[in-house]
Amino acid sequence: MDQRLEVFLKVIEKKNFSRAAEALHMTQPAVSQYIRSLEESTGVKLMERTNKYVRLNKAGEIVFHHAVEIKELYAKMNHLLEDLTHKASGSIAIGASYTFGEYLLPRIIAEAKEQYPDIKPTVTIGNTTTIAGLVLSHQLDVGIVEGHFKGVQELKTEPFAEDRMVIVAPSDHFLTHRKEPIKMEELIEETWILRELGSGTREATENVFEQFSISPQSIMHFSSTQPIKAMVEAGMGISLLSEWAIQKELRYGDIKVLDVKEMPYTRDFSIVTRSPFQTKALSAFLDLLRSHKELTDFKIL
Template sequence: MDQRLEVFLKVVEKKNFSKAAEELHMTQPAVSQYIRSLEETTGVKLLERTNKYVRLNKAGEIVYHHTLEIKELYAKMNHLLDDLTNKASGSIAIGASYTFGEYLLPRIIAEAKEQFPDIKPTVTIANTATIAELVLSHQLDVGIVEGHFKDVMELKTEPFAKDRMVVVAQSDHPLTHHNKPIEMKELAEETWILRELGSGTREATENVFEQFSMFPQSIMHFSSTQPIKAMVEAGMGISLLSEWAIQKELHYGDIKILNVKELPYTRDFSIVTRSPFQTKALSAFLDLLRSHKELIDFKIQ
C-alpha cells in the first residue's frame, strides 16, 4: 500500500505528528513531508493542524474512510497470494448479529481454532443492519445475520440454517397457566419488550405483529437481548426471542415459553459476504460453519 496512506492513517490514529513519527520510526519532518505529498496529490487539504490538535476535515474524512477500505483490500490480496502455496492461516474479521454471535458463534470459533490453529479470528457483534454495512465496506470478511437488510448488489447472502422464535414470559405469569393454546390477538394488551430497529429479532417481531394484525399498546425497547430477558424475568412484559437465547433461563425456570397457537415463528440465519475471492482461512471457516447446519437446526425437527 502507498506509504503516504499508511502515514496518513497513523497520524489520524495518534492525532499527533510526533507520536505518529515515533511509532513509524521516522522523523517528524518526514511524516510532515508524506502528508504534504498526499495533499498535493489529492489537491486538497486533509488535516486541520494547530499546536493543540490534529484532526480530519471533510476531505480528510473521505480519504480516511477509503484508505481503510484500501488497507483491508491490500491485506486480503496478500492473504490470497499466500494461500496459493500455504495452508489456512491468517486473520478473519467475522461479524454476527446478536442471537448468533452471543449464543452460537463462540463454540464454532472454538472448533475453528482447534482445527486451524493458525487462523486468527476477530469478532464484531452488532445488529443485522450494522453487520451488513461493515461487510459492504470491507471492514468484515463475513457476517452471520438473522433477518433481512437493505438489498445491496455487492453483497452475497446465503441462508444456511433455521432459527425458531417463541413468546416468553415470567414463570408465574398468568398466561403460563393456560391449558389451551393462546391466540396471538390475546397478547395485544400485554407490554412487549423489543429490540431496537435494525435488529433481526425486531424485524421478526414486527413480522409477527403484521401477520396477525396485532398492534400492542405498550412497547419497551432495548439494544440487546440480555436486558430484555432480565425485564421478562422481572415480570415487566413478554417478548419474542430465539430459543437459542433462552436456554439457560428455561433450564433454571426463570422464564417459560407461552403456548401460542400460531407459533413458533421461524427465520433464516444467513452468511453475508462481498468479495468473490476468499482466503483459505475464510473458506475453511465457512465450510465449518455450514457443517453445523444440523446442530443449529435441531430445535426445528
C-alpha cells in the first residue's frame, strides 16, 4: 500500500501531525512531506491544518473514504497470499444483524475458536442495511443478516437457515388465555413495539401487516431487540420477534407467545459476501456456519 496513504490515514486518526509522527516512529517534517507529496500527486489540498487541529476538506473526505477501502483490500490480498501456504489463521471481520449477532453468533464463534485457534474474529453488530453497507465497502469480510436489501448487485447473498417469528405479549395479557387461535385483525388496536427502519425484523413486521391488511395506529420504535422485550414484559405492547430472541424470556415466563392463527412468520438468515476470493480463515468459518443450517444445536428450551 502507498505509504503516503498510510501516513494520511494515521494523521486523520490522530488528528494531529506530531501525534501521527510519534505513532509512525517518524519525524514531524517527514509526515508533513508525505502529506505534501500526496496533495501534489492528487492536485488538490486535502485538509485544513493549524497548530491545534487537522480537518478534512471535501477532497480529503473523498480520499479518506477510498483510502480506507484500499487499506482493507490490501490486507485482504496479503491474507489470501499467505493462505496459499498456511493453515486457517488470521483475522476475520464479521458483521451480523441484531437477532443473529446477539443470540446465535457468539456460540458459533466460540466453536470456530475451538476448532481454529489461530483465527482472530472481530464482530460488528448492526441492522441489516448497515451490515450490508459495511460488506459492500470492504470493511467486513462477511455479514449474517435477516431481511432483504435491493439494488446491490455487487453483494452475493446466500440463504442458509430459517428463522421463525412469533407475536409476543406480556405474560398477563388477556389474549394469552384464549383457547381458540387469535386472528390478526384482533391485534390492530394493540400497541406494537417495533425495530427501526433498515432492520430485518422491522421489514418482517411490515410484511406481516401488509399480508394481512392491518395498519396499527399505536406504534413505538426501538433500535434493538432487548428494550423491545423489556417493554413487552412491562405490559406496554406486543411485538413480532424471532424465536431465538425470546428463549430465556419464555423459559422464565416473562413473556408469552400469542396463539395467532396465521403465525409463525418465517424468513431466512443469509450470508452476505462481496469478494469472490476467500481466505482460509473465512472459508473455514463459512463452512462451520453452513454446518449449523438447522440451528437445532442452539435451542435453550
